[in-house]
Amino acid sequence: MVTLEELTDIAGVRYDGVSIDISGLNTLRDAKKGEVSFLENKKYVNDLLSTHASAVFVSPDMAVHVPKDIIALVDEEPYLKLALASKLFAPPVMEDEGAAEPQVGEGTEIAAGAMVCRGSIIGKNCYILPGAYIGPNAVIGDNTIIYANATVYRDCVVGSNCMIHSGAVVGSDGFGFATTRTGTHVKIYQNGNVVIEDDVEIGSNSTVDRAAFGSTLIKQGVRIDNLVQIGHNCVVGEYSVLVSQSGLAGSTELGRNVVMGGQSAAAGHLKIAPFTQFAARAGITNDVKESHKVYGGFPLMEQRSWLKLQAKLARILKGKS
Amino acid sequence: MVTLEELTDIAGVRYDGVSIDISGLNTLRDAKKGEVSFLENKKYVNDLLSTHASAVFVSPDMAVHVPKDIIALVDEEPYLKLALASKLFAPPVMEDEGAAEPQVGEGTEIAAGAMVCRGSIIGKNCYILPGAYIGPNAVIGDNTIIYANATVYRDCVVGSNCMIHSGAVVGSDGFGFATTRTGTHVKIYQNGNVVIEDDVEIGSNSTVDRAAFGSTLIKQGVRIDNLVQIGHNCVVGEYSVLVSQSGLAGSTELGRNVVMGGQSAAAGHLKIAPFTQFAARAGITNDVKESHKVYGGFPLMEQRSWLKLQAKLARILKGKS
Amino acid sequence: MVTLEELTDIAGVRYDGVSIDISGLNTLRDAKKGEVSFLENKKYVNDLLSTHASAVFVSPDMAVHVPKDIIALVDEEPYLKLALASKLFAPPVMEDEGAAEPQVGEGTEIAAGAMVCRGSIIGKNCYILPGAYIGPNAVIGDNTIIYANATVYRDCVVGSNCMIHSGAVVGSDGFGFATTRTGTHVKIYQNGNVVIEDDVEIGSNSTVDRAAFGSTLIKQGVRIDNLVQIGHNCVVGEYSVLVSQSGLAGSTELGRNVVMGGQSAAAGHLKIAPFTQFAARAGITNDVKESHKVYGGFPLMEQRSWLKLQAKLARILKGKS
Incomplete structure (x- = not known):
């Protein structure tokens, strides 16, 4: 918990009002009372009207839209200010020596050379192999x-x-930073976590980034192959399958039973309908709203269209078109 | 070793015959007496006729093709049944405390912090650095x-x-599972291993998956760069070169001296002729039968055709075509 | 330090002259007095004229260009000879038990299970987590x-x-080898290092290879996402951003504030102007000389051209072109 005064101080935003307690940062949509949010992209202005945040970093031209009961922290660079403030809420890097010993369920075997931090809780009948690291809490x-x-x-x-x-790495920092006008970068501390539901398998050397706020979520029954990247704040729907070397940029949401072919990738902030299949190398840059279709290519199209296009290109190559 | 009764029990397949001993699972082609196999894809029906398996999961319409001396385990979903049975043959996850201490050859140095499991055998003059993990056996x-x-x-x-x-990870589980009609996945335990021959270099954070049955094989003199994926049951021919971020899906076989360019990839179950070169980003979805050619593009074509096609597309872009 | 006689012995090159002391190998351009270099590609013949190397592996037809004060080591396969010689200068794999204990600055916390080798120097207020490995020196x-x-x-x-x-792996071997006429490979030992300047963040499971000679250099303020590959001898300019699964082949140099989109990649030995942006999947095979442009596609073109081309292809697909 920090005060709004501390937060505006570190962010370098002028604020003369009353200094309330601030519990964290969040998106406009997910913020709760006591949290600070931000509006950088005007297309989210409706989220500003309905947010539960107690204060919002906002640009001067958008300040008029801030509801009366929310504190407007006005600055030309609201995203940068958020980044500067994020450090205040970063959890400690090292384990707390005063925290409780790990709780370990019956039948669980922790190998010599495994590293299980204080504050963690491990269920029954697990195996933790040498060199595995289970962080604090x-x-x-x-x-x-x-x-x-x-x-x-x-x-x-x-x-x-x-x-x-x-x-495999679960919970490393999302790739979040604000870039200043002189081209330097300010880290947005990634203060959320990763939640992986039951019956999930994650392949070797895959990476699942922790959320900036809230959780990156891998739902039940998901199968992730090797060398797959899941960006921060993604949601991977139940029983989805991500083949090797595929990737999801931040905040993209897959419905259930989506298949990402090998080396396919999705841009950030997309929503993909359940039961969608993406062929190998598919490059996804827009939402997919209709379920049960198969897509491929980059730019993305239905896979049968992509095949047809390739046939036409083969004709062009032969000089027949 | 399990009995056929135990196996059909766990797989949920009705079987009223005599309960023979079963030593493992395998493909039709590689199965030995005492092993159980499966026929899912009708194009492998010829393998059924010549298999040495003692029993085979098979769909009702294919049951007629099962030779008389082989037990037919008839089910609508043979691949799913195989998956369910595979767990019976999974090796233990943890090292066997009763197994022999590692055998370590003369001149080998094992650093403090290296993790060498019981049952393993390490030759002469090796270096095992801190944090390296050498599994059981x-x-x-x-x-x-x-x-x-x-x-x-x-x-x-x-x-x-x-x-x-x-x-680098050698021997993690191949990406194998059967999907049920309701969209859930059942793991096919990967009960094979990886065999890497002499003079092979594997780059940082590359992954070589263990075989479902038998061995994934990396032959002599292969050079694998960083972040490369080798799927289960692949065979990589002698002196082949796999450049960074390239990938092979399961069961693909490269002949000797094949070059996979950066970010190139091959689909599964392909055979690539020796001395084939794939340019960066080549996407391979069919066998390559003729040696000594250079390919690129996706779909794959000869590299000179790809260059010609790109030149034609440049003309189209300029409105000249 | 070795003698030129030892070096020519191991390389299998005939040399009857005086045996001077040799301190290492290097490129023609960077070699200092006492170092040995090589000329394999004739387009670098000008570097031969101005090199400070004391001796040079060179093919018979190029031997005439070797300046008089430099020793010509003439062989049909100069690059292969360099590879054979490189082993002489390989640093030891294991830490030197006689080297100094690590120097650790005030306020630095090294977790139990972290592995910090002798000869290393760690500054103030660092955190080294369990399982992290800090090599010798x-x-x-x-x-x-x-x-x-x-x-x-x-x-x-x-x-x-x-x-x-x-x-993440910093300093693994670059992907360097010479291939013999029979198709076997001879490793070029990677005897350089990696230098990462201040304020750099490297994502999980990314790899930065050490230089063959000299240093791979990541300059101040660079942001590298997960599963990114940086080849040996690359230079990544200040504040550049490399998004997940992108890659740079060896010796490519990015100017400052270059952005590599997700899954984009650059071939080796390229120079990219500052403030260049590459869209996701961009495939870069030539130098970029003009700053502040946005590129995409493979082959690479300006991003707006790529978008225009895709629109034209969409018309072709619909049969309108």
Whole structure:
């Protein structure tokens, strides 16, 4: 908990009002009372009208839209100010020596050379292999296997009956920063976590970034292959399948049973309908609203269109078109 | 070793015959007496006729093709039944405390913080760096270097004069599962291993998956760059070169001296002729039968055709076509 | 330090002259007195004329261009000979038990389970998490965080205020080898290092290869996302941003504030002007000389041209062109 005065001080925003207590940062949509949010992109102005945030970083031209009961923190660069403020809420990097010893369920085996931090809770009948790292306050369900040299960052949650393969990283920082006018970057501390539900398998050397605020969410039954990237604040729907070397940029949401082919990728902030299939190398830059279709290509099109286009290009190559 | 009764019980397949001993699962082609196999894809029906398997999961319409001396385990979803049965043969996750201490050859240095499991055999003059993990029963040849935080899963074999760089993972589970009619997934336990021959170098954070049955094989003299994916049951021919971020889906076989350019990828179950070169980003979806050619593009074509096509597209862009 | 006689012996090059002391190998351009270089590609013949190397591997037809005060080591395969010689200068793999204990600055916390080798120097107020590996003679600045299971190879330098996320590998061997006429490969030992300047963040499971000679250089303020590949001898300019799954082949140089979109990649030995932006999947095979432009596609073109081309292809698909 910090005061609004501390927050505006570190952000370098002028604020002369009363200094309330601030519990964290969040998006306009998810902010609760006591949290600070921001409006950078005008297309989210409606979220400003309905937010529960107590204060909002906002540009001068948007300040008029801030509801009366919300404190407007007016600045030309609201996103940059958010970034500067984010450091205040960063959790400690190291484990707290005063925190409780890990709670370990019955039947769980923690190998010599595994690293399980204080404050963590591990369920029953798990295997934690050598070199695996379970950060402070992480929670692991029952019957889950964390293979050698896999990493689960602090505060992350892994369900029951999961497998996290070697070298996979759950909960590293999302790729968030604000860029100043002179081209330098200010980190947005990633103060959320990752939540992995039950029956999820994550392949070796895949990465699932923690959320800037809230949680990156991998739902039940998801299968993630090797070397897959899941950006911060993504939601991966139940039983979705992500083939090797595919990637999701930040805040993209897959419905249930979506298939991402090998080396396919989606841009950020997209919503993909359930049961959508993307062929290998598909490049997704828009929402997919209709379920049960198959897409491919970059730019994305229905896979049968892509095949047809390639046939036409083959004709062009042969000089027949 | 399990009995056929136990196997059909866990798979949920009705079987009233005599309960023979079953030693494992395998493909129709590679199965030996005492093993159980499956026929899911009708194009492999010829393999059914010549298999040495003792029993086969097979769909009702294919049951007639099962030779008389082989037990037909008839079910609408043979691949799913195989998946359910695979768990019976999964090796233990943790090392067996009763197994022999690792055998370590003369001149080998194992750093403090390296994790070498029981049952493993390490040759002469090796270096095993801190954080490296050598699983149970793994075998490492002579003069091989396993760098810090590299992982070799249980039962895998690494030859002599190899280098496995940091973060590389050898022997994690292949991406195998059967999907039920309701869209959930059932893991196919990956009960094979990885065999890496001599003089192989594997770059940092590359992944080589263990086989579902049998071995994923990396032959002598192969050079694998960083962040490369090798799927389960692949065979990579002698002296082949896989440049960074390239990938092979499961069961694909490269002949000797194949070059996979950066970010190129091959679909599964393909055979690539020796001395084939794939340019960066090549996307391979069919067998390559003729040696010594250069390919690129996706869909794949000869590299000179791809260059010609791009020139034509440049003309189209300029409105000249 | 070796003698030229030892070097020509191991390389298998005939040399009957005086045996001077040789301190290392280097490119023609960067070689200093006492170093040996090579000329393989005739387009670098001008570098031969101005090099400070004491001896040069050179093919018979190029030998005439070697300045009189430089020793010509004439062979049909100069690059192969360099490779054979490179082993002489390889640093030891393991830490030197006689080297000094790590120097650790005030306020730095090294977690139990972190592996910090002798000869390394770590600044003030750093955090080194469990499973992180800091190789022999590595240098870490102040306030830097090395997360769990990250790896910094020997001799590498990481600046102040950096974050190296879990599974990232700094300083693994560049992908360098010479191929013989029979198709086998001879490793070029990577005897350089990686230098990371201040305020750099490297995402989880990204890889930055050490230089063959000299340094791979990541300049101040760079932001590298997850699963990114940086080849040996690259230079990444200040405040450049590399989005997930992008890659740079060896010796490519980015100017300041270059943006590499997700899954974009650059071939080797390129120079990219400052403030260039590459869209996702951009494939870069030529130098970019003009600053402040946006490119995409493969082959690369200005992003607006790529969009125009895709629109034309959409028309072709619909049969309107």
